[in-house]
Amino acid sequence: MEKIMAFAQNRHAHLTDGHGFDHIFRVYKLAEHILADYPQANRDLVLTAALLHDTYDDKLFEDIVAAKQEVVDFLTTLDLPYIDQVFEIIDNLSFSANLDGTAQALDINGQIVQDADRLDAIGAFGIVRTLQYGFDRKRELYNPDKLPQTFTSKAAYHAAEGTTINHFYEKLFQISESLHTEKAKQLAGARDHIMREFVTAIEKEWADVYGD
Numbered sequence: 001m002e003k004i005m006a007f008a009q010n011r012h013a014h015l016t017d018g019h020g021f022d023h024i025f026r027v028y029k030l031a032e033h034i035l036a037d038y039p040q041a042n043r044d045l046v047l048t049a050a051l052l053h054d055t056y057d058d059k060l061f062e063d064i065v066a067a068k069q070e071v072v073d074f075l076t077t078l079d080l081p082y083i084d085q086v087f088e089i090i091d092n093l094s095f096s097a098n099l100d101g102t103a104q105a106l107d108i109n110g111q112i113v114q115d116a117d118r119l120d121a122i123g124a125f126g127i128v129r130t131l132q133y134g135f136d137r138k139r140e141l142y143n144p145d146k147l148p149q150t151f152t153s154k155a156a157y158h159a160a161e162g163t164t165i166n167h168f169y170e171k172l173f174q175i176s177e178s179l180h181t182e183k184a185k186q187l188a189g190a191r192d193h194i195m196r197e198f199v200t201a202i203e204k205e206w207a208d209v210y211g212d
Contacts, residue, residue, distance in 0.1 A: 001047060007074055008051040017136035018129030019054055023120055027053065030116035034183045041108050045082045048075075049089040049113045057094070089113050095121075095171055096151075106180075115184035118175045123191025126172060127198050134164030141165060142202055144211070168199050 005028075012021040031050040035043055052075075054060060056067035068087075075083045089110040092103040095118070106114060120126065134141060140163045148169035149160055162170065172195055176188040 001044070001051075003078065004048055004051050008055065011055050015060065016132065017060075018132040019057070019060055023125075023129065024051060024054065026120045026125065027051075027113075027116045030119050030184075030187075031112055034112045034115060034181050037181065037183050038108060038112060041112055042082065042085075044080075045085055045089075045109050046112050048080070048082070049086050049093075049109070050116055052086065053090050053093055053113060053117055056090075085109065093117060095175075111180035115179050115181050118179060119184055119187055119191065122172055122175050122188065122195055124194055126191065127195060130164060130167055130172065134167070139164050142206060144203075144206065165199060165202055168195060 008024050009021045012019060012024055015021075028047060028050045031046050035041055035046055052071060055071050056064050058064050061067040072083075072087075075086065080086075088104065089106060091097070092106055092110065093114050097103045121129065133139075139161075140146070142165040143163050146163050146166060148166040149162060151160065151170065160170075173192070176185070176192045179185050179188055
């Protein structure tokens, strides 16, 4: 696991858009936290997938095929018995991959990783990460004339040029209802609340002063 963590740390060291190793480590710790309630899960598989879940994300790497092959080559050197399962989890994990209903259903191992990743997308850390991503991509922060959109495909989701605040409506406010494990659902309530308070404050400050 130390080798896998070092690989992930090196992979994400240059990222400042909310997908740096700090995010990866929080997902790893959240997965550990959820695992305590699910002794039937494969701990090593869950933690490996948690550490590697963004290592060939198409938002972060231009050549996804090459990026994935690097991960395959690395895991092959470790001779792990669950390599195929790691990629099965990663390939069916993301919010965008599940928009059109074609993503493969995840078992308890994948559900724990997905819940851990989604928990770090919401709450106080989720707010910070959303702002980081928006600033990195030079997105407009807020524009009341640009309404949130509904997406039915990964391509449309990634092609959209909406505002950072709209991202809360388009994705983050939906996350609490998409979680699988009871532990994740328990943690999500307060995180969802603080996000909604933040967005409401942005909208109110705008309306009170600039909304004429």
